[in-house]
């Protein structure tokens with residue numbers, strides 16, 4: 053023991069649990085090296101130990117009388133967040149009201165069993181005397197001195213490791229680390245492609261973008277252009293510009309848009325210079341990609357939302373393709389939106405954000421109209437290809453003509469037959485999985501529901517199971533109604549599985565395949581299906597919204613949309629926006645090649661303005677109409693919105709807690725917040741938990757977030773934090 057009194061040192065640590073406060077730990081007195089901010093450490097938490105992150109290594113001493121535990125271990129071999137990303141995760145935690153520790157976990161690659169670089173113990177200074185009572189140390193030292201390369205740490209037993217540590221402290225031995233050799237991907241020996249010559253519209257957009265990229269100042273652009281107008285080429289050229297200037301590029305794509313087709317295109321242009329980062333990678337692959345970026349071996353990353361936290365230095369450009377896509381928003385804590393974090397990160401890095409869409413989110417288009425973002429209009433399709441012709445089919449007429457509710461209208465079947473006869477391909481959208489929508493007792497009206505959720509069960513014929521799409525509960529088809537005993541239960545409504553079967557009947561001989569979450573469960577199945585379609589081995593691809601996303605198929609001439617107006621009935625203020633976006637996008641898949649496209653939209657209310665505007669692909673008229681409605685009702689983007697959901701297994705307690713929380717929010721900014729609820733959430737019960745919803749709105753986003761934060765602090769101790777789900781800027785309030 054040193055006779056000198058060493059002043060105790062403390063560190064502030066973010067732990068990966070839903071706890072907003074930071075915790076203080078003592079830095080062990082015998083540590084010569086203080087773990088810096090961003091370092092990963094192992095700390096005791098309750099009865100266990102967790103891996104956490106140092107956010108301040110020179111923290112103030114805790115109040116007198118408070119006992120503070122020491123840090124157990126400094127994990128020096130683990131990924132460490134650079135300062136800018138540490139700051140970004142703090143923003144995420146403050147803005148989305150989650151814990152800093154949770155935000156950090158999102159930014160880092162997944163935790164793996166400790167990846168320690170292999171360590172060796174070697175003899176050091178031969179002049180150091182080791183006392184003769186330290187027998188084990190002497191014996192170990194003798195072994196070390198007999199070999200030049202020393203001994204592998206992993207080969208030593210616990211007692212020898214302790215002896216090695218003691219020898220190292222005396223200076224008689226050293227523990228050295230061999231660096232980790234992460235897998236390197238060899239650059240294929242092909243020349244970087246240059247891509248097609250930009251069109252005039254693309255050139256004009258680039259003429260605004262390139263100086264912005266060169267000037268090293270923050271700016272946000274919206275590249276607004278019809279489907280098929282050539283946005284990708286602008287992204288790639290802007291990326292080239294940033295890379296040429298020696299700066300890094302992050303290219304974000306929606307979950308389902310990250311296809312081998314897109315990756316091939318990018319890697320052909322930038323051979324050996326691109327790394328892919330998304331949650332579908334195996335943990336070790338993600339970790340390797342992370343380290344390659346951190347070491348600066350590559351500076352172009354393509355990935356889904358979490359790639360916004362890629363550890364690149366000197367970020368120059370962030371591309372956000374299909375910026376309106378809901379998959380940019382994480383649906384668990386931290387509920388961040390990768391697109392919005394892109395703007396925050398770019399701002400601090402003096403970088404450029406380039407968002408692109410044919411159907412921008414209302415938020416984004418509003419910023420572009422008010423000048424906060426710079427609008428780049430790309431206009432219509434390249435090579436003067438016409439937008440597809442859209443035909444709306446009134447399903448009420450079809451019903452009157454045939455006397456029954458039809459799934460496929462004669463108009464659509466005709467179009468499909470002609471399309472296939474001409475050797476072309478078709479897409480059919482039915483945005484609902486399974487065979488039926490519900491199982492109904494025609495006698496008493498009972499719909500068979502999930503025992504754990506307040507939703508009806510969907511029949512899946514392929515697995516012969518009724519399934520809950522909320523909690524994945526499964527059961528077999530009941531023989532009789534549980535309420536009245538009637539034994540003639542009826543499957544009503546049609547999902548994508550049934551549409552596939554009906555198409556097979558209507559188009560004998562056609563090669564039909566289905567793409568929805570049920571058929572792409574297996575890893576790689578999604579890519580395989582898309583490639584098969586691209587090669588022309590499938591004639592008609594049926595599916596949910598995932599068939600609408602970004603794919604560039606040149607032989608698709610017909611797109612069919614079933615029940616186009618159905619989502620308009622959802623109790624969500626974004627129902628119109630989502631419907632418009634989906635219809636425009638799926639319609640945009642038609643006629644991207646030489647042959648013009650036709651779209652058949654089936655609806656029971658084809659005159660609905662949203663359907664009509666989508667049929668004309670008239671985004672700006674849609675925007676004007678929708679923004680008036682949002683202004684009247686004070687919904688985003690005119691106001692900021694936070695959704696609070698209180699969940700508990702006990703219905704009464706859930707309601708009581710929700711009232712307590714709503715009251716606490718109400719106390720914060722009297723008269724300034726619009727508070728709806730508490731009331732039952734649209735899905736009132738899910739996974740055996742009752743759900744109460746509170747929607748809080750006001751004009752100023754900061755004011756709103758602060759008010760909710762203060763309310764949450766006030767009710768701490770009264771309501772467990774796990775019972776409250778906070779969603780800042782929710783994309784859906786269903």
Ligand SMILES: [Zn+2]
Nearest residue numbers: 493496533536
């Ligand atoms: Zn019944």
Ligand SMILES: [Zn+2]
Nearest residue numbers: 502505520523
């Ligand atoms: Zn369920």
